[in-house]
Amino acid sequence: MSGLVMPKADAATMSRRKEIVAALQAIVPGEGVVDVTNEMRAFESDALTAYRQLPLVVVLPQTVRQVSQILKYCHDNNVKVVPRGSGTSLSGGALPLEDAVLLVMSRFNRILEIDYPNRVAVVQPGVTNLGITKAVEHEGFYYAPDPSSQIACSIGGNVAENSGGVHCLKYGLTANNVLGLEMVLISGEVVRLGGKHLDSEGYDLLGLMTGSEGLLGVVTEVTVRILQKPATARALMVGFPSSETAGQCVADIIAAGIIPGGMEMMDRPAIHAAEDFVHAGYPLDVEALLIIELDGPAVEVNHLIDMVEKIAGRNGASSCIISQSEEERMTFWAGRKAAFPAVGRISPDYLCMDGTIPRKELPQVLAGMRALSEKYGLRVANVFHAGDGNLHPLILYDANIPDELRKAEDFGADILRLCVKVGGVLTGEHGVGVEKRELMPEMFNEIDLNQQIRVKCAFDDKHLLNPGKVFPQLHRCAELGRMHVHRGQLPFPDIPRF
Amino acid sequence: MTILTPSTETEIVEAVQWALSEGAPVEVCGHGSKRGLGRPLQTEHTIALSNHSGVTLYEPDELVLSARAGTPIAELEALLASKGQAFQFEPMDYGPLLGQAAGQGSLGGVLAANLCGPRRLKAGSARDHVLGVRVVSGRGELFKSGGRVVKNVTGYDLSKGMANSWGTLGIATEITFKVLPAPETETTLVVRGLMDDEAARAMAIAMGSSGEVASAAHLPVNICGRFIEGVLKGESSTLLRLEGFAPSVADRVAMLRGLLSSAGAIEEISGKISRKLWQEVRDVIPFADGTERPVWRVSMAPMEAHKLVASMRMGAAADAYYDWQGGLIWMRLDGEPEAEAVRALVRKYGGGHATLVRAPDAVRAATAVFEPQPAALAALSKRLKQQFDPDGILNPGRMVAGV
Numbered sequence: 001m002s003g004l005v006m007p008k009a010d011a012a013t014m015s016r017r018k019e020i021v022a023a024l025q026a027i028v029p030g031e032g033v034v035d036v037t038n039e040m041r042a043f044e045s046d047a048l049t050a051y052r053q054l055p056l057v058v059v060l061p062q063t064v065r066q067v068s069q070i071l072k073y074c075h076d077n078n079v080k081v082v083p084r085g086s087g088t089s090l091s092g093g094a095l096p097l098e099d100a101v102l103l104v105m106s107r108f109n110r111i112l113e114i115d116y117p118n119r120v121a122v123v124q125p126g127v128t129n130l131g132i133t134k135a136v137e138h139e140g141f142y143y144a145p146d147p148s149s150q151i152a153c154s155i156g157g158n159v160a161e162n163s164g165g166v167h168c169l170k171y172g173l174t175a176n177n178v179l180g181l182e183m184v185l186i187s188g189e190v191v192r193l194g195g196k197h198l199d200s201e202g203y204d205l206l207g208l209m210t211g212s213e214g215l216l217g218v219v220t221e222v223t224v225r226i227l228q229k230p231a232t233a234r235a236l237m238v239g240f241p242s243s244e245t246a247g248q249c250v251a252d253i254i255a256a257g258i259i260p261g262g263m264e265m266m267d268r269p270a271i272h273a274a275e276d277f278v279h280a281g282y283p284l285d286v287e288a289l290l291i292i293e294l295d296g297p298a299v300e301v302n303h304l305i306d307m308v309e310k311i312a313g314r315n316g317a318s319s320c321i322i323s324q325s326e327e328e329r330m331t332f333w334a335g336r337k338a339a340f341p342a343v344g345r346i347s348p349d350y351l352c353m354d355g356t357i358p359r360k361e362l363p364q365v366l367a368g369m370r371a372l373s374e375k376y377g378l379r380v381a382n383v384f385h386a387g388d389g390n391l392h393p394l395i396l397y398d399a400n401i402p403d404e405l406r407k408a409e410d411f412g413a414d415i416l417r418l419c420v421k422v423g424g425v426l427t428g429e430h431g432v433g434v435e436k437r438e439l440m441p442e443m444f445n446e447i448d449l450n451q452q453i454r455v456k457c458a459f460d461d462k463h464l465l466n467p468g469k470v471f472p473q474l475h476r477c478a479e480l481g482r483m484h485v486h487r488g489q490l491p492f493p494d495i496p497r498f
Numbered sequence: 499m500t501i502l503t504p505s506t507e508t509e510i511v512e513a514v515q516w517a518l519s520e521g522a523p524v525e526v527c528g529h530g531s532k533r534g535l536g537r538p539l540q541t542e543h544t545i546a547l548s549n550h551s552g553v554t555l556y557e558p559d560e561l562v563l564s565a566r567a568g569t570p571i572a573e574l575e576a577l578l579a580s581k582g583q584a585f586q587f588e589p590m591d592y593g594p595l596l597g598q599a600a601g602q603g604s605l606g607g608v609l610a611a612n613l614c615g616p617r618r619l620k621a622g623s624a625r626d627h628v629l630g631v632r633v634v635s636g637r638g639e640l641f642k643s644g645g646r647v648v649k650n651v652t653g654y655d656l657s658k659g660m661a662n663s664w665g666t667l668g669i670a671t672e673i674t675f676k677v678l679p680a681p682e683t684e685t686t687l688v689v690r691g692l693m694d695d696e697a698a699r700a701m702a703i704a705m706g707s708s709g710e711v712a713s714a715a716h717l718p719v720n721i722c723g724r725f726i727e728g729v730l731k732g733e734s735s736t737l738l739r740l741e742g743f744a745p746s747v748a749d750r751v752a753m754l755r756g757l758l759s760s761a762g763a764i765e766e767i768s769g770k771i772s773r774k775l776w777q778e779v780r781d782v783i784p785f786a787d788g789t790e791r792p793v794w795r796v797s798m799a800p801m802e803a804h805k806l807v808a809s810m811r812m813g814a815a816a817d818a819y820y821d822w823q824g825g826l827i828w829m830r831l832d833g834e835p836e837a838e839a840v841r842a843l844v845r846k847y848g849g850g851h852a853t854l855v856r857a858p859d860a861v862r863a864a865t866a867v868f869e870p871q872p873a874a875l876a877a878l879s880k881r882l883k884q885q886f887d888p889d890g891i892l893n894p895g896r897m898v899a900g901v
Contacts, residue, residue: 436652455656
């Protein structure tokens with residue numbers, strides 16, 4: 001993917017740059033338009049830093065009316081638009097295009113309403129994920145989805161990516177915790193989906209929008225569910241002699257009817273990297289480590305801790321420590337939460353992959369990864385949301401060694417192919433973006449992809465919103481609309497019908 | 499009149515292609531249990547999925563189940579129960595309300611109608627549990643979306659896109675759902691004697707506590723005698739369902755009793771009777787009266803919904819109760835459906851949507867059954883329909899006239 005090809009810049013648009021900048025300045029006066037190269041540098045990549053591109057111009061609107069006017073202008077003048085939240089995407093979802101306006105939503109940073117009796121918060125899309133929890137925690141509430149970038153990532157970006165986190169087996173993804181959106185279509189029309197009430201009167205457009213990676217519309221307001229914090233939480237830290245035994249322990253916990261608040265697995269390289277970094281007290285003589293968190297009323301948590309401890313014992317756990325205090329529980333998590341920077345310490349660069357597999361396939365996938373690691377001559381460490389099968393292999397490489405980025409990317413692509421082969425998917429929570437765009441045909445055939453693009457056509461028939469992301473090729477809508485109907489005979493005439 | 503009953507995916511594709519080539523719109527259904535819901539169709543032909551049945555994958559350890567669209571839901575629930583699991587969103591059964599036998603629904607209808615039940619607040623609806631679909635579009639093409647794993651953001655979520663589409667976008671042939679452990683025990687706290695607005699406040703306090711209340715419903719005094727053979731007769735009943743492991747349920751029952759001690763007298767119902775009660779709340783049993791009197795299903799903000807009911811009661815003979823912490827109204831009227839009045843009140847009290855789930859055919863043909871959308875949204879929905887079914891052959895007009 002180092003040879004990433006983005007849609008060819010449109011010369012006509014480039015030649016109209018001055019005119020476009022002036023039009024945007026008329027819509028967003030003051031400092032809301034950034035067109036100086038040095039100042040635009042801050043926006044040239046997201047958290048997939050291997051790719052950089054200066055946008056045509058950056059615009060930071062402050063009102064829904066401005067967003068509507070910007071999009072309408074771009075629609076009427078055939079100018080592409082790349083929406084951006086906080087820029088924490090790991091898949092290049094907010095990578096600018098040379099001939100596209102970068103629409104940055106960070107000034108939409110106000111919490112509009114907190115409604116405890118209806119248990120919702122209404123916020124602007126630039127509010128950070130953690131910012132929502134911070135605003136309601138004095139009343140004992142929180143917002144459940146907790147992607148690891150929650151301190152920085154915006155709720156608008158969470159909607160675009162359908163972000164998850166360690167707690168989503170029990171509490172769901174963004175899609176399950178968002179009740180309503182206000183969004184602007186590329187035509188400039190403002191529509192509202194859902195609200196403080198549940199479900200849709202018609203098609204589930206909210207479901208289609210969530211995880212659509214900025215290709216269908218620009219979110220200007222989000223209504224989320226807030227929940228009361230669980231009364232208590234305790235964690236077990238359990239070491240296993242193999243990933244198979246750890247995997248069986250996870251299966252047995254679920255078979256016992258227990259859905260833990262969080263259940264994370266790390267493999268040997270990840271355990272060692274994390275322990276060297278934060279000294280969380282992780283056992284170093286194990287092949288797999290599970291951190292299992294139970295939350296809820298104290299009696300329930302204690303009851304379940306006993307059950308899980310017994311299940312771990314039956315599966316040959318070589319060590320099992322149960323948190324006795326909030327401080328100890330946080331220490332267990334410290335290593336896991338620092339796994340990415342910990343790996344960053346032992347390698348100049350790393351790629352973070354994001355596949356999901358059926359849990360039972362874990363031993364096979366880990367073995368396959370070891371073989372690939374030898375083939376490519378690159379190390380890999382694994383952290384794994386064990387409850388839901390979301391795997392984050394971290395591929396270690398050195399960008400200063402010629403060709404090593406390409407090797408790391410090929411290694412990553414092979415891992416994702418393996419995930420698909422065992423019944424899994426290309427991306428669990430990071431999105432397709434530009435990173436996994438070319439791999440989409442591994443999972444979908446042409447008919448599957450064309451039907452997805454037809455959804456895009458219903459929202460944005462000129463393909464102006466975030467082109468070059470998600471789909472390897474965007475067929476023109478008119479082309480996709482054609483029907484080939486042959487006059488047929490009545491099918492399966494041998495069955496009775498009356 | 500032709501009824502096609504394909505039993506394989508290939509036959510479903512052939513059936514749609516045949517309809518396309520004939521230019522003949524078709525009714526799409528499973529076993530027809532929800533035929534009385536939505537605008538009446540006037541198609542000559544029907545594609546019924548009742549023969550396309552069977553479980554294709556069930557792995558309890560992996561919390562996943564796939565089945566063909568025509569598989570009876572009752573059969574799937576029995577299978578799940580045999581492994582101590584369930585569809586956590588407890589899909590309701592429209593049969594009794596619509597004058598049909600109970601237990602006739604199939605898996606395709608669960609997604610097409612986005613069914614759910616009293617656990618909606620905590621567990622979501624069908625849309626929140628669907629993981630993957632295989633669908634034949636109105637173009638006669640078979641496509642897939644999603645997969646069999648919980649965490650998946652690969653491409654647009656067309657599985658959710660099929661939710662609440664009532665067979666107008668495509669025919670789901672096979673659907674994969676997340677399944678979860680069934681709760682070990684359940685107890686229902688019954689607060690007696692609250693007025694609707696007091697009940698809304700009490701339910702908000704309970705749902706906002708750390709008591710992990712799974713369901714909250716309010717049955718006004720004139721209606722609560724019609725549940726579980728009259729056990730609750732005499733005073734209004736505000737229900738709070740607590741589920742889970744026995745020690746946890748006992749602990750939360752005690753906590754909530756304390757929290758609501760000033761609200762009113764509190765009783766407890768457990769086990770089988772509790773389950774029966776919630777099933778009756780789910781399936782709208784008090785209005786399953788064998789008539790076609792209009793029944794509304796209204797989704798609003800929980801603290802607002804009772805205001806709509808109060809206003810309706812002033813002008814018409816309205817019988818209503820509430821689920822979802824008050825945010826779901828089931829309301830039966832004696833005369834006309836009063837669609838304009840109901841929908842004006844929905845708008846007045848913060849928005850939401852009102853569906854006329856039961857009324858005679860003639861009424862449903864003349865009245866918008868589903869909440870009409872603002873122009874820009876209606877146009878977007880129409881464009882989406884055209885992208886899936888450009889010739890308009892699948893359930894045309896079932897949701898919106900002319901779409």
